[in-house]
Amino acid sequence: METQIAVAKVNKYAVSESGDTLEVIERPNGGLSVVLADGQTSGRGAKAISMMVVRNIISLLAEGVRDGAAARAASDALFTDKNGKVSCTLNIASVDLQTGTVVLTRNNPVPLFLCRGDQVDCLGAESLPLGVGRHIRPVISEIDMEPGLTIVMYTDGLTHAGERRGRPMDVCNAITAMLEDQDPPPQEIADSLLAHAINLDEGRPADDVSVVVLKVLRRQGDNVRRMTVRLPFNPTSKNGT
């Protein structure tokens, strides 16, 4: 088998820094974890929060700490640091080769989607963001890896898209419509959801938006691990300060 992970990420319109932080890290006992956090508000302050949370989580995961325990630790650290005044959403999707499962950890009011073939399930159990109180706990789902399994998770920018103009995005419908197509590759799913959201906001995203799609497939070809990253940037940000 193989896992493919695709990410598409855009900043709020006219804001140079995204409040969303995403990192992919290798698990010490085999596999990968995708960690996605969205700090409260937007811009530089939100970025500092989401970076702190993701940094905390990836260093705990790298030491072999379980995903759920890492989420609790990050919540307590944020609560202590900010006195419960700043929240941060968190999603972790881990490909755990030791157990042969995908582990989904969510501290995010926004749901995530789990698809098998063209059946789309919304995992939307109530879930609080990190940092808003003591004893915050994540919602955890563990799913056996099998070809055809697709996970879609995202920050709330996706669900807020179009709200300003009274045409909010229906993420579930958008995913279902896409999966009726011929088994689209994960990057196509992520790009298309993001494009849909940007379109609803008439080209000016009202919030940072990050979309992650994780797909389990039958092995396609060779044994090589691959990664591609694209980072567009504005050369005028070369300010030397």
Next chain:
Amino acid sequence: METQIAVAKVNKYAVSESGDTLEVIERPNGGLSVVLADGQTSGRGAKAISMMVVRNIISLLAEGVRDGAAARAASDALFTDKNGKVSCTLNIASVDLQTGTVVLTRNNPVPLFLCRGDQVDCLGAESLPLGVGRHIRPVISEIDMEPGLTIVMYTDGLTHAGERRGRPMDVCNAITAMLEDQDPPPQEIADSLLAHAINLDEGRPADDVSVVVLKVLRRQGDNVRRMTVRLPFNPTSKNGT
């Protein structure tokens, strides 16, 4: 402008764990760093070393520590931990949006390549791996980002390919030949170098091999950050232990 980073990575034949570890991490002041380490020997022991080094480096970079200082710190930590008996090579390639430069940090006897158009320069100044002594220092190069700049770095598995059969790989020639083509995308360069190496080893890589290609281009299209990861795995590794 935009930066594209591509990675291709394969394990030594019949060894389930690669001694190479690679992570890409966001820089706190804008940009990305690619951190690649190769622990001495191969298999589980080498993996533990290279993971420790990369973990050290990425947590320092996330705190805003300069790449060179992070490399020195990781070397001292490894030297202290292993009494100078275990070495680990290190390459860091950082896209620093604050300075508008690519910063290359190398503690690796193996050179790296810097290409502009079809001119290929080999950066091969003497460089020791981390952990072999006190006062180990990296070789650092800082290059202004401009469209057409391509960096190729790799672990020594690439240069050792074919040695066993007396036909060692000439990496410089292979890169030059490829760049004479029509401006190949970075994933094609990485894949092709890796395929060449595997071919010289007759399909059974004699060592772990990792290839990283970083390219600066004129902006091609939208403002979206993207990442794709492919992780092939063997479902029989589902052993629950």
